[in-house]
Amino acid sequence: MKTDAPGKGTPPRLLILDDEAMTGETIARIANFAGFEARHLTSSATFFDEVTRWQPDILAIDLIMPEMDGVTVMAELARRGSQARLIITSGGGSRILDAAGRSAREHGLDIVGVIAKPFSAVGLRELLHKALEMEGDLVEALPGKRTLPRQASVEDLEQALTLGQIRLAYQPKIRCRTGTLVGFEALARWQHPQLGAIPPDVFIPLAEAAGLIDRLTLQVTKQALDWLAELSSEETVRRVGQHVLQAISLSMNISARSLGNSELFDAILRLCRERGITPQRIVLELTETSAMQDATTSLDTLTRLRLQGFQLSIDDFGTGYSSMVQLVRLPFSEIKVDKQFVMTATDSEESRAVIRSVVELGRSLCLNTTAEGVEDQETLDYLDELKCDLAQGYLISRPLPPEEVLDWFTTRETQREERRLLAVEGLDLLDTPAEARFDRLTRLACRLFGVSTAFISLLDRDRQWFKSQQGLDLTETPRDIAFCRKTLERDELLAVPDTHEHPFLRDYPGVVGAPFIRFYAGRPLYLRSGEKVGTLCLVDPEPRTFGEEDAVLLDDLAGMVENELALSSTDGYDACTGLLNRTSFREQAEAACQLCQRLGLPMALVSARLEELPSVNKDFGRDTGDRQLRDLAALMSEHTEHADLTGRYRATEITALLMGADLARVNDIAKQLHLAVEHHNENQASDKARFMPSIRVAALPPGKGPFEQRLEEAWQLLG
The missing domain is CATH 3.30.70.270 (Reverse transcriptase/Diguanylate cyclase domain)
Known part of the structure; x- marks a missing residue:
């Protein structure tokens, strides 16, 4: 049902079922004022006949009624194949409302949201307009006639595969703490010439039932890997000026029906190798339920994929019923928190509790955690507070056609850089004299690592400026030749044991000329707001090895620098002596x-x-x-x-x-x-x-x- 916006053509229809006549009349008045045509009923006995006869766009159902409770009403609507969107109301408390919402989704109903009684007119209007804005497979509202389009058939799907009608959109994934882009998820889209947009939850089950899922998977995998290879190419990197594109990951969904087909995964591995893409950059996603359907087959296949280097993600975690023992047995590298919890995190304590538990579980199992469905800054801030690793959702970006990705990336990076520069200026450290609180840390770095040079740099718009340096007779260098510029493109420590063997740094002026750098290790310095303002760096004229223990030690020292950055030049110091208090x-x-x-x-x-x-x-x-x-x-x-x-x-x-x-x-x-x-x-x-x-x-x-x-x-x- 595609409804017209209020005030244009036939108004959208709202049918209300609430045994309290006054409440029903109030909802109807609010809806009428907002441009809807509304009717209300107090008895479920006539409700279903009215749904069939009037074909409303939206249903508002109270959970607690004497004749038939709201859960039973929803089950009957699902049995009848109702296409109307659903708003659930109740005075029974948030836990009951959340459970009812999940029940409606389990029945396949198109739920807009839940609203607790007593509710405000503003809250109800927001839900009504949200129902109109939601994407869906809806038909035009015509006076006196509403018909559903025919469903896509197996023949339609076979033709779509032959003609290449199924295309991909790419939704970005970022780090919660810093906002740095780390990858994309490839999402299949089918635009049928007559039937219009057919959603994945329709054509994926159709492909599985018809035995076409492996053909579909291989076809979209080729598309995705071709796109990733082009995005990561030297030409693209030079044009954009960001080497981070050469390390981004790509997530792709895998059906449970494909887990037993080793030839499919061999073909995916071969496609990666042909395009010069390491399997470590590919994340294969399985839903929690599908991963647990055949635990033995899953264990064999997933273990083999991990040995080949692929990353594995358990998708929609929290919606299935897997045992913890089974989860621990399977070699996943990522857990994705289902969007139904993330999208309701701001107003549901139960959703927040689920998210918190999943993030803690991921941390305890050394897995990355990704939250999908992030639509507002408050939710992203909450995820960052929990130390959730990654996020994706409409707050960051809608799924993008391939031709729009680079423009989105360059625009976003420009905006992020301006925010970062404001953070650097806000420190009030640029062009200030040396301070003992920073110098002691660069001296300590030289001593602990045995290197000739250590420095704390701040990356300004056109220069790299050194707040503290040992073994370096410089105060700044041009930004375009600064190693630290490359370090700040990503969130991880950058270690280069021998610059002569590094593809990007071997031709840098500081490598081929004074000070003849052969070894470099730099760790980004973060403010508490997540902005990366500079680096703590180690430099030496001789090649050096740099192991995991070294990385941990440099991380600790960088943390000490960050503590100093969080203080002003007087915070933490004794007013009388000028020393630490x-x-x-x-x-x-x-x-x-x-x-x-x-x-x-x-x-x-x-x-x-x-x-x-x-x-x-x-x-x-x-x-x-x-x-x-x-x-x-x-x-x-x-x-x-x-x-x-x-x-x-x-x-x-x-x-x-x-x-x-x-x-x-x-x-x-x-x-x-x-x-x-x-x-x-x-x-x-x-x-x-x-x-x-x-x-x-x-x-x-x-x-x-x-x-x-x-x-x-x-x-x-x-x-």
């Missing part, structure tokens, strides 16, 4: 402690305490006491310039922490600090208060436990 020192020392624990490194501290500070404040005034603290902080910073952390750990105490240091090293620092204090006091005027800090050291060998607990234990051992 107690809270920041403790938090960062805890992170350093965990890092040393994983690397098996010792830690050592040197601490100077002004035990007489309360008396100085009392006898000479607070200004004198503050000056002594500042003087002590300056001396500590001077003699522990390579410390990883220096801060005002307690009110009267300045502490420096050194990773990888032993007791002998901090004892040397303590001696130098003691001499510096004596020299400072000798140069003080006789009427000025002198300070005599208590200096002590401690070593923390590699081990478990919170930082403060281990530190107190170390002090106790020293007596």
Whole structure:
């Protein structure tokens, strides 16, 4: 039933079934005002006759009625093959409404939505207009006559396959956290010359029943792989200027009927190889129910596909009845949360609970989680909060014809880059002086990885600017020759063991000329909003290996940089001394402690305490006491310039922490600090208060436990 918009031609028809006459009249008045022709009934006895005679476009049904409850009414509508769209109303609570909605969908009814009583006129009007806007296989509303088109036949489908009428549209998939494009899902579309658009839930079962599903699958696979090969080609990448296109994935749906046909999957693998597409970029999707129909066949086939490199996704998860044991047995790499839960996440606690459970399940099984049906920013934000990996839906893009994909991509990337540049500017760090809080991290990176150069860069519109650098006598480079520009195209760490063997970087000026870079590793730096503003990078003039443990370590260091980016230049710092305050020192020392624990490194501290500070404040005034603290902080910073952390750990105490240091090293620092204090006091005027800090050291060998607990234990051992 294709209905006309209100005010154009025959108005759409709404039939209301509600045993409360006043409620039915209210719904009818709201609908009439919105341009609908509405009738209401209070008895189910005459309802079905009226549906047959009047052929309404939309039905509004109350669940709770004395003669026949709404669930029974919906079952009877399904039995009669009703094509009307359905709005369910009830005062029975959200769980009952959600369950009734699922029941209607299970019966194959075209449900628009559910609305709880008492409802607002605005809410009802939104549902009515949503019913008109929904895509569907509907016929024109003609006065006095409404007929359904004939259904597509097997002969129609065979002809469509012969003539190539079934085409593909591609819906983008992005990372929830960053918005970076990671792939597309290929969706089959059939536009029949006489019957119009025939939806997949009609022609896919038809193909399965007629034994045409493998032919259909192979035909659309060829289309999809040809498109992916062109999208990933060197020519396209040069034209668009984004190498991320060479790594995007493509998801394709597989019927359960095809799982036993090994020749089909051999053909798909052959098509990939012929086009130079690695199987790792292809995601084969199966619905939860189909994957569980024949667990043994599924296990054999899916295991073979994973061994060949294909990714496997369990689609519409949460709608079937699979056992957890069966799910764990099958080698999936992705779980997709069904859109019926995602689309109702903003107003259904039950849907949110399902999404939360599926995401947690995916994380516990080391699977990617994808949410489909994302239609608003609130839902995407909720998914990001849950740490769901990927999202697709109309908020990101509708399914696109192949010829529209590149324009969509370039337009979207331009918009994302402008938002990213605003985020970089918002940091207020560009062209600012060096800061110890960043320099300590680049020094630490050089020391831990043994590289000659480490830097923290921010990627501006036309340049790469270095906020901190070790071993690099530059403040910026042009953006177009910056390695970090390539790092930010994707969300993953970029490691290049030997730049001379890298297809894109081997000709870069910094590789063929000074500083003659042979090794590079860069990890994007994220703001809490998800924007990528720069990188933490390692560079060396010699080729190097870079393993998984190295990647984890660089990720940890980048996390420390991100913590600093989240702070302003004064947040977390003591106003008197300019060093880290107690809270920041403790938090960062805890992170350093965990890092040393994983690397098996010792830690050592040197601490100077002004035990007489309360008396100085009392006898000479607070200004004198503050000056002594500042003087002590300056001396500590001077003699522990390579410390990883220096801060005002307690009110009267300045502490420096050194990773990888032993007791002998901090004892040397303590001696130098003691001499510096004596020299400072000798140069003080006789009427000025002198300070005599208590200096002590401690070593923390590699081990478990919170930082403060281990530190107190170390002090106790020293007596």
